[in-house]
Amino acid sequence: MSATRPTLKLTHSGALQALDGALRKAEELGVPQNITVVDEGGNLLAYVRMDGAKLLSRETSMSKAITASSHRQPTSRLDPRNEIKLAIAGGGRLTNLEGGLPIIIDGHCVGAIGVGSGTGEQDVEVARAGLAAIGAEDQKP
């Protein structure tokens, strides 16, 4: 068996474009946000906290991004019956809060975007705008 397999990685240029697309949508909605982009290993690639965004939502935006990247699906799809158990046993980062979406390009999950400071619905809308900005697969929650 081969020791390696080919895949794609999100570039910093792609991460910043996604960040910018999400930021413009948040401005359009008039909702300041924390916007986090991680790679497929859950490592931070790009981040911005908008003027007036909730400070602690930085961490929720990061947990959302890490979960969506880990599970390759929107955070909202995690089973609500186990949500607290998974959050604790998963080391604190595993969450089913709305607003985390995987970034899927050409069939590869190359990372995720997590948004936090608005309502769940607003967070998802801003995250989807980030995906659209780089031509990633749309993710309906």
Next chain:
Amino acid sequence: MSATRPTLKLTHSGALQALDGALRKAEELGVPQNITVVDEGGNLLAYVRMDGAKLLSRETSMSKAITASSHRQPTSRLDPRNEIKLAIAGGGRLTNLEGGLPIIIDGHCVGAIGVGSGTGEQDVEVARAGLAAIGAEDQKP
């Protein structure tokens, strides 16, 4: 009274055989998994994350293994009425998520195996295959 008592310890060779048995079952099921083997002290002995397994399920597989080793019983037997209180007071590692099984050989609990990334049922099936590979007592959840 004697200051010591004889016991058994799981070898690294045994831990790797259990890992391999679990991995083969996961391949057979087509479900990529995180597979963790700990010793009777809850300390990591062997681990593998399969291609495509959920990244954060590393932590849940570890929590499952540590709990099963600590309590010398399948994780699923913990009382669900106290599950969140136990998870928090237990330092985050105590969980009743399915997929953690003790490794019992000749009446000694020598460690545990924890599996995470599939459904609860798949996680248990993979963990049981790990036990079977080293002739440990089967653990029906």
Next chain:
Amino acid sequence: MSATRPTLKLTHSGALQALDGALRKAEELGVPQNITVVDEGGNLLAYVRMDGAKLLSRETSMSKAITASSHRQPTSRLDPRNEIKLAIAGGGRLTNLEGGLPIIIDGHCVGAIGVGSGTGEQDVEVARAGLAAIGAEDQKP
């Protein structure tokens, strides 16, 4: 600019082969070891602790692997003048202890191997055997 770039990922099969190659060398030397393989994002892929290996060297083997993967070079090449400052400011994982080597295949750094419990020299020898087992570039410290 493109949002993605092509790369390679280490498979779990490759990670287990590297682990096995390192383990055989450790057996040959008669030195029990902690052996850690991480991917290019510093996330755990495979691990084994051999019978008799030092328990806390699990963490040093992990720090070595994470550092070598992060910096794409042997841990021993970090500047010794800043070693303590880097260790602290880098969040505790950044180390120049010998025994961490990057896994470079076809010009891509796809992860790293970290070994801990022997002397620095033994740790490096065991790590190099892990690289050889999967045809990765040899890394002289």
Next chain:
Amino acid sequence: MSATRPTLKLTHSGALQALDGALRKAEELGVPQNITVVDEGGNLLAYVRMDGAKLLSRETSMSKAITASSHRQPTSRLDPRNEIKLAIAGGGRLTNLEGGLPIIIDGHCVGAIGVGSGTGEQDVEVARAGLAAIGAEDQKP
């Protein structure tokens, strides 16, 4: 005495401009970097990790930014005789590694920029380009 005093805060727009100025300089130098901008409270405002930058230098870039913001001076000015004691007693974030510069505008320290993955000299050069991009006071190390 008044209960409040007027001050200035760095906007997210300013933080992103500083990030962009630093990024362009890093591209010009051909040195991939982690670039962190924090506000005057040491809280993350903007971040990017460039393709090929060292993963663990995320943490050093953050420590540099937090220190420069806290002390309102370049990190390199901290007394080297106490560097390790300060690093430990300061909770791990206090560092005199080169590459952290305060952002001073109209006499107010509104935050800091921290850069990590190159040599100390390169990190400083990239951080200064970030300051220049928003007309902040130049900081010679």
